[in-house]
Amino acid sequence: MSFQLLETILLMTIVTYGSRVLPFLLFKGENIKGFARDFIELVPIALLAALVVPELVTPSGTIVIMNNPFLWAGILTFLFSRFVPNLFLGILFGMAVFWGLDKLLL
Amino acid sequence: MSNKENEFNHSIDKGFLYGLSQSLTIAIGYAPVAITFGILATQFGLTFWEAGLMSFFVYAGASQFIAIEMIHQGATPLMIGVTTLIVNIRHFLMSLSVVPFFPERSLLWSLGLAQGLTDESFVLNTKVLKDVEGEENRRRVMLGINSGAFVTWVSLTILGGLIGKWLPVQFSGFQFALLALFIILTTMSLSRKNYMTYLIAAVLAVVLKLLIPGKIYLIISVILAAGIGAWWRVRKGSHRVGLNSQKSS
Structure with missing residues (x-):
């Protein structure tokens, strides 16, 4: 195992376990409210956008619309999973469509 | 609130094994995700035991998928660590709202119960623990729920990793698999x-x-x-x- 991966797993463990254990160690059971709570609740959806959209729109460093299997496979996967909300089927669909478009467009 | 607990302890049947049996619903939900993680991790360059190690120590599905995507994109460990923090800080909220079930907990119980807190185990624990009387019993039930979910996640990650090792690496669809996963999570949330x-x-x-x-x-x-x-x-x-x-x- 590379040192980089070890470092990655270690850091991930510290921050994840830290988030889980701190309330057990520090609190009797209060509740976070207001800005902090909204912020924490909104992080996952913001991260999904930041992870996915740039990869779809700029797969090779510049914005590509037409000849871009990532973008079209992404849009089709989005539509598919709206009608079939199943993780596994959605991934299979996305991979198959991407593979097909990748062959077709290049 | 108090006399119900002291009067008659008829909840002996609700302990570790009860929690373990309750965890079956989580295990069914985790199975395909854990196997998928194992397969993708190996497709993205990790070995099956590295994937298993990540599941064992980190034990947080979404951030693990994000991590292998970021490793693939060439992000540094620090970047992945910070991203994991902002993704998983939500566990802090869940932990906060579980803590009142265990006012008398010892340090060891605190360390142990916190380990198994995930989105899914949080939801199930919150539902189940309300109907369990006595803190001792609640601790054991939560431990049972957490253990079942944890063992499923780690063992099926390794299974997925072993499957991934034998799959053809040439299939170009795999480079889209994680993006597809995130897109599906997006439509769901x-x-x-x-x-x-x-x-x-x-x-x-x-x-x-x-x-x-x-x-x-x-x-x-x-x-x-x-x-x-x-x-x-x-x-x-x-x-x-x-x-x-x-x-x-």
């Missing part, structure tokens, strides 16, 4: 309450990615978008203060 944050983050991320080298655009756009979204919610909420300041949802 987008709502009228958060879509503006999603759009802001998307635009910011694309613009910043083109402007700034490296992966730092991820963190900047997420913090800005979630910050704007939260600020907007608080601002909207403050108009209603006074009308309904007592009740919280």
Whole structure:
């Protein structure tokens, strides 16, 4: 195992376990409210956008619309999973469509 | 509140094994995700035991998928660590709301019960623990639930990793698998309450990615978008203060 991966797993463990254990160690059971709570609740959806959209729109460093299997496979996967909300089927669909478009467009 | 607990302890049957049996519902949900993680991790260059090690120590599905995507994109460990922090800080909220079930907990129980807190185990524990009387029993039930879920996650990650090792590496569809997963998660969690944050983050991320080298655009756009979204919610909420300041949802 590379040192980089070890470092990655270690850091991930510290921050994840830290988030889980701190309330057990520090609190009797209060509740976070207001800005902090909204912020924490909104992080996952913001991260999904930041992870996915740039990869779809700029797969090779510049914005590509037409000849871009990532973008079209992404849009089709989005539509598919709206009608079939199943993780596994959605991934299979996305991979198959991407593979097909990748062959077709290049 | 108190005399019910002391009167008659008829909840001996609700202990570790009861929790373990309750965890079956989580195990069924985890199975395909854990196997998928194992397969993708090996497709993205990890060995099956490295994938298993990550599941064992990190034990947080979404952030593990994000990590292998970021490793693939060439992000540094520190970047992945910070991203994991902002993804998993939500466990802090869950932990906070579970803690009142265990006012007399020891340090060892604190360390142990916190380990198994995930989105799914949190939901199940909150539902189940309400009907378990006595803190001792509640601890054992939660330990049972957490153990079942944890063992499923780790063992099926390894199984997926072994499957992934034997799959043909040539299939180009695999480079889209993680993006597909995130897109599906998006459709499952987008709502009228958060879509503006999603759009802001998307635009910011694309613009910043083109402007700034490296992966730092991820963190900047997420913090800005979630910050704007939260600020907007608080601002909207403050108009209603006074009308309904007592009740919280």
